[in-house]
Amino acid sequence: MIVDCHLHVWPDHIARAMQEQRPAGMKLQFDGTLDGLLRTMDASGIDRGCALGVGIKASVVERTNEFIGTVPRDRLVPFGTVHPELSVEQNVRSLKDNGIVGVKLHPLFQTVSLADPRVHDILAALSDEGMPVITHVGAGADPEANERGAPVLLRRLADALPDLKLIACHYGGYHRLDEAEEHVVGSSVTLETSWPPTMAELEPEKVVALIRRHGADRVVYGSDWPMADPAAEIAAIRNLGLTPEEEAAVLGGNLSRLLGL
Template structure:
């Protein structure tokens, strides 16, 4: 069984502290966010592959972030890059192709991006099925920021772009789980399991019911390192008491299938 953590944040060592400063201050960190630390964390946690997620806060940083992701991937790391709606769709797509990147991270809180922004929809339309998307959904900032990425917005994206390979973080709604259950379960979207500081804080029976209603074949494991400890999150998933087959699919098999990975990738 291959364990894949689809939600890992890291920056160049010299920039990590500044990049993390002031972000989600209410959460305790479980790591320093340095790229040099990430591989060791994955190894100690029993994770075979981690997905390094790049995020450009502004349009001018998009290509630099994508170059960083392209440079660091390999060995234990897969790479998802970044886009920004202040860039035309064709420029975003060109940066991804130039750097050989097949997935992106959207983060409404850090990028100031609303998921119903027509400029973002232009980018998503350009992706088709070529570029996968993993997106923060739900709370984590102030009230205004929290309304930029609601479960209903993600549902609308999934319906508008049926070919898009879309992953919704935090079970589709961080601290908005009622709404996520109402509008996202059963939709054409994968749900990701991270819930900083730990998924173990969510009622296990509720998690089992969410997985049962949505389908265990459309749930993927993510930790959100450095805001959570991958080893603890793996333990929380195993503690759900799902069948071995379902647990293995969630911990790695589903993402490998979604991204067309094999043992050599």
């Protein structure tokens, strides 16, 4: 089974606007709609995936979670949004009211720092609820964004909340891989493989060494749809030279186990 950890999706009218905004200056390769996502999954051979909603400000958290709560559960696991300008109780209630099982945190889009004590408090509550958290880590659109999601901040967060099911996107440091290897690789977090526009630009030998150092049982495949093509990213994983057991674990076994699929 192939399970994609990193699938952004928006209501149709917002997806159209995202085509013009180009998140982080990156061209969307697909339309960002729910129908478009399901077609891509079928074409790419993806059995299940995490549908990620990101509320860029507190006022859209509820609407974002309402939408993500409607995704088809036979194919998609709903990961909703939180925001530190809302109370811990408001955030948790919005997730539960919409049947959401996990959270996507995005220091770049949300202008939120992994060092913010309010973020720590929210994630501590999510840990108590057993909800996994997927977070962007690494470079953003500007130096300030880079620091909000720095690998060292992720490590401090993971150490402070050892029971939190924390998944670090982009091998723990998008375009900051040396820092990820210093601070994140070998830690308690689960690493995710996306590297838009394609993971194929990374050196395979370096990626394999990183995966094995961290533990191939704690690395999960993610594409970062619609910024990347899942079929190409699956091919990039298969071209790394992992053992069949490692490949199967990364492409779906590990995330299936973590999410109880």
